[in-house]
Amino acid sequence: MPQQPLIERSFLEKLERLTIHWQQSFAGIVGGHNSSRFSGPGQEFLDHRHFHQGDDLRAINWRAYLRLEKLFLKMFQIEPRVPVRLLLDISLSMTNGSPSKFDYARKLAAALCYVALVRLDTISVQPFSDTLLDPFPCSGGRHRFAPVMNFLTGLRPEGRTNYFEVARRFVSNNPQRGLLIIISDYLDDSDCSKPIQHMADFGHEVLLVHLWAEEDRTPPWTGELDLEDVETGAQLQISLDDEARQAYTEAFDTFARELQELAMRNGGRYVGLPVSTPIEEAVFGPLARTKAVVG
């Protein structure tokens, strides 16, 4: 039985007009499509500054020198090529839901990779669970999309989430700042906010894509339950009634709100997506509204 593709071709055609957008200014070589506050060899005039020894003589404003007898250097605005890194949660907690959060995350990652490839951005996909796995870099245009699909299709959910280890490895392996997209349910026994804050402190712009299934937010069961954590195997016995269900939902919403505040506090963005949302609607809806992608 042939495996069903993660993304339909018709959807890919709609993604052609989108661009991954970041808000912060990053230094880098020219070739990107988002303007930066850093000057460089661009075409758009940005500012003047005093000439210092070692500056490029070609950028001296000779007209100003003739008039003021001082050396001023013309600075130009550049659109640097910024690395985009996509962290994909493949822990066991991503397996529940219908469709599963894991499948939904892979489809979303594939869509973002395709958008990046179309715009000749460089994007690397790094799965993670209890540690950060090897990145899969992809660049060079849309014809390089097939390897990305193969890579995503070959992923299997495993392990328990450990954001501290992930953040530590990520920061040490990626000194160049850029856009950091994390697609996850952020369900870590330890608090995930500190590791994310750590990565943001290193200058990465974070885009938190929060996935949840309906049962993650509103448990459908009632009565006496033996709950088992799918990642740790820990068990909990509870009596679930409407009151408890309401308290649970409130706790979940508080958690989502904290994630959003974390992203906003660091100049990043937060997108919450229930997996019942069609992937096309998610891209052109919540992701577009937060300007994670722009048309």
Place this chain on the structure above:
Amino acid sequence: MFLLNLSLAEFLTILGALSGLVLALYLFDRSRRRQVVPTLRFWVTSQRLVPVTHRRKIQQPLSLILQLIGIALLLLAIAQLRWGTPDRTSRDHVLILDTSAWMGASIGESTLMDIARSTARSWLRAVPPSDRIMVVRADSLIAPATAFETNRDILLDAIRESRPSSAALNLDRAIAFASRVLKMNARRIGEIVLVASGRVTSEEAEALRTVPKNVRFLRVPDEVENCGLRKIGLRRPATDSDVWEIFISVRNYGLKPQTLPVALQFGNAPAGSRTITVGPGAEQSVTFEYRTRAAGWLEARLLTKDAFPQDDRAVLELPAQKVLRVAVYSENPELLRPVLAATPRVEAAFLSPSQYQPKPNADIVVIDGFRPSSPPQIASLWIEPPPGAAPIPVRTTDLNTEIKRWRTDHMLGAGLRAAGVQLESAQVYSPAKGDIAVAETDAGPVILARPGDIKTIVIGFHPMRSELRYELTTPLLFANILHWMSPEIFRRWELNAGSVGTVSVPLSNDTDASSVSVVSDGMRPVPFTIEAGMLRFFTGTPSNVRVLTGDREVVYSLTLPEVAEARWDPPKEVLTGIPSSYPAPPASGDLWRWLAVAGASILLLEWFLFGRGGRVAASSRDAVRAVRLPWIGPRRKNALRRAS
């Protein structure tokens, strides 16, 4: 206090089953289910942990107890728990109304049926209004006219619409039916009330020596004088087929001897009259003879005026006596005249061969020793046809031979015993498939019959010119031949007039059961049984029934009303007379409404306290109300406070 709908054992069994089911569902609902979740952090946050212990213990006993009490109350409502004792409730009675033919007898201006209706109404007035009554009409068949009713108008209508039938009362079956109905359908068994004259058959009177103890007999006085026709039988004697022998049986049902004339009419013309004297309770027969071949209506009448005129007259339809016409073409008619004259109902016309017609004005044609110009178009008997003229191929001519075998198992050879009869010359025929060899020599059949639409028999010799003319076989052979060719002419008729009910007809030993048929008017089949040589059938309405058994036809004109000859004297333990009034039962309390309301209320309360209803109420966040409701448990109060 007692249960009306269920016995105590049934109630306890159902309650136990329901309680077990509720307990199982309760434990199942409270049992823990394992559920795999992506994280436990939010569950801990919601702070709804419960102790791990007492996993299978009843955790909300009050909920379970309330459910069981509610179910028990609802079940008690279904079982109709009542105050008082069962003896103090209303009873169910069966009123058996005699609608036999005898109830049409008159006493003065009214009939016995009028008296029975009046008696039934009088008894009905004495019965308490809460008692239920079923009206049953009884003659030979038992027909309920109503169900168990308390509505007196319906019962009075059923009594008023009861009419005498044509059959006699089958009291034994009526009592058995009433007992069975009371046992199966009555809430509390009452009385079986018989409103009847008590005329039953003598066998039934013997069988009714013992009856149920709850039988009450209200006799309809029937001390009247009556004589009636019991049975009429007609048949033609074997010696003279033109005469009807008529047997009439008359019975005196009264208490005094009666002398009365019996008159007979055929076609409205007097056909005979006798005067007979019949003693009380006796039966006497009188015989008439009447000569006629014609069809018509024969009426027998008792010239008297009595209380029951319906059985003083009977009418039967007599069939015509048909004659078999035979056209004999022969040069020597004197040879055949004796054998044809020996068979009654045969009218032979002797003609010369020159007068031959293929289709003469006859039923059978006899062709004696000549070649006809054209083959006959009706059934034909060929006697020693000339060579080449026989309708059946001649194999050979056998000289100085003798008859060796007769086909005695067929009606053509029935009774033929002559053996070793010498024949100077006989044609031997080649039989085809289906042909019947009546007589054979060593060379083959010399008398051959061919069935079909046009029956044909050929005799290869002249029986009156051979030694056979001295044998009894010869007239028998001709009689058999004529009988085979036209069986309907020789059918034997018997006519009987009787009464409706079960009729038994004795059958002869050689009767083929598969050839027997019983039909009523319009040739509608009537169910019948044959057992030990006796055919029995039943008809409940006056009608004419024909019993066909081969060549015999018995016609029953079942138009006489059936009057039983015996009187039933009830045993001493049987209640008689109409009581002045039955003891009215004090009203027993109906509790089922209150029980149903209480059960439903308790279940509703349980649902509100422990079920989904309570959760819905909790979301209203009306903690103030919760504090003001003292009967709500502390757990519920805490929940409401938290919600507020």
